[in-house]
Amino acid sequence: MTRMAPIFGMFLTVFTGGDLPAQSDPHADHSAAPVQGQASSPANPALPPDAEHAKEALAKSPRHAEWVDVKMPDGSKIVTFVVYPERKDKAPVVIVIHEIFGLSEWVRGVADQLAKDGFIALAPDLLSGKGPGGGGTDALGEDATKVIRTLTTEDVVARLNAVRGYALTIPAANGKIGVVGYCWGGSQSFLYAVAQPGLDAAVVYYGTSPADLSSLASIHAPVLGLYGGDDARVNATISPAESEMKKLEKPFTVRIYEGAGHGFLRQQTGREGPNLRATEKAWPETIGFFRQYLK
Numbered sequence: 001m002t003r004m005a006p007i008f009g010m011f012l013t014v015f016t017g018g019d020l021p022a023q024s025d026p027h028a029d030h031s032a033a034p035v036q037g038q039a040s041s042p043a044n045p046a047l048p049p050d051a052e053h054a055k056e057a058l059a060k061s062p063r064h065a066e067w068v069d070v071k072m073p074d075g076s077k078i079v080t081f082v083v084y085p086e087r088k089d090k091a092p093v094v095i096v097i098h099e100i101f102g103l104s105e106w107v108r109g110v111a112d113q114l115a116k117d118g119f120i121a122l123a124p125d126l127l128s129g130k131g132p133g134g135g136g137t138d139a140l141g142e143d144a145t146k147v148i149r150t151l152t153t154e155d156v157v158a159r160l161n162a163v164r165g166y167a168l169t170i171p172a173a174n175g176k177i178g179v180v181g182y183c184w185g186g187s188q189s190f191l192y193a194v195a196q197p198g199l200d201a202a203v204v205y206y207g208t209s210p211a212d213l214s215s216l217a218s219i220h221a222p223v224l225g226l227y228g229g230d231d232a233r234v235n236a237t238i239s240p241a242e243s244e245m246k247k248l249e250k251p252f253t254v255r256i257y258e259g260a261g262h263g264f265l266r267q268q269t270g271r272e273g274p275n276l277r278a279t280e281k282a283w284p285e286t287i288g289f290f291r292q293y294l295k
Helices: 054-060 105-116 137-148 153-167 184-195 213-218 238-247 274-293
Strands: 065-071 077-083 091-097 120-124 173-182 201-205 223-230 252-261
Touching (some): 054 105, 105 120, 105 173, 153 173, 173 184, 184 213, 223 238, 223 274, 238 252
Parallel strands (some): 223 252
Antiparallel strands (some): 065 077
């Protein structure tokens, strides 16, 4: 079924030369395995890689990628993976908000695909400094899902504001900034649209809508929501938000893909077809949406 519906002052960047450090995917075990008798689908170059192909896609990518330390006002840092597109003119920026498992190879693969499609992509590790020894997702390992739940909305917004502030200083950027998030990150994407009036566009992949409907009045950016049809927990939050956004005359486009499950973009070989079909529709919709509002 388809339905329509304070920037911080200074930022310290640390660029790493040579090969980028390898990172493990802390939730590879959560990706759907191919069903018995069904071969793994080859990577589609027009789509982001699924969890199985992310490492390979990153290794083969010709695009310039680097690690940047984005400074918070308190002196702490947000480790951020940045990928640049190959284009002559200045590019819009998309901030990629990871799932509840933290910054993974798959999320970095999504960022690389966004760069391939013409955007400067920033994928921050919102768990930076929360792990042993001041580390982030990698240092936390399996504890990432527990620790990420300790982040308040204020924590997340402050970290995203720092990353957005850094993005506004990138010489190759055009000053337009969008955000896209997945699962936990999808919910945070919607909440960031509420919190940041300077945001230009927000995409929500199978994330819950804000529980406080009155907060939607603060949204200035258009929102695109992309959901699997077989995801009742998340989808139960769509209609209340959709109705309120309509009443407020704020753009909220909803797409629900029949038969697809939660996390369909990273689990493209799951559910014997619907997840891939959802991905084939959702990704072009995402790129078209960002091209419309971030130009």
